[in-house]
Amino acid sequence: MDQFRTPVPGTFDGGCLCGAVRYRVSDPFGAGYCHCETCRRMSGGPAIIWAAVEERRSVLISGSPLVYRSSDRARRQFCGACGSTLFLLYDDLPGMVLFATGSLDEPERLPPRFHLWTSAAAVPVPEDGLPRFPEGLPAEAFAIPPASAAPGR
Ligand SMILES: [Zn+2]
């Protein structure tokens, strides 16, 4: 699981489609596709690539994303003006922010390393050699207590 929690060094800027919301993160890790139904419906596409960053290494530069509680343990943030998916916050992952790498200015710097929720994929998952998980990521991926983990929904 080390490959999942090894940070990608550096600062990354991102924002929504209309530019109202801008953010900056440093040393993110754990970039991976999520094919779950919630991500599919929220994005309108087959998957979202999420990456994790410590909250203290993330800053909202402008704008105020709206919040939607997508499950009893997760909230999702998006731009109220253009609808762009931006952040995912788990109640049981305090201090951690997941952000959609598609909102980065240079997403190619943070390539996905795995697929989650392949059991729910709407279209065939590409044969790209990346590890696949039928459901959420194993707890150890985020180096947090096992009882509090499994991002995905
Ligand atoms: Zn926007």
Ligand SMILES: [Zn+2]
């Ligand atoms: Zn998902």
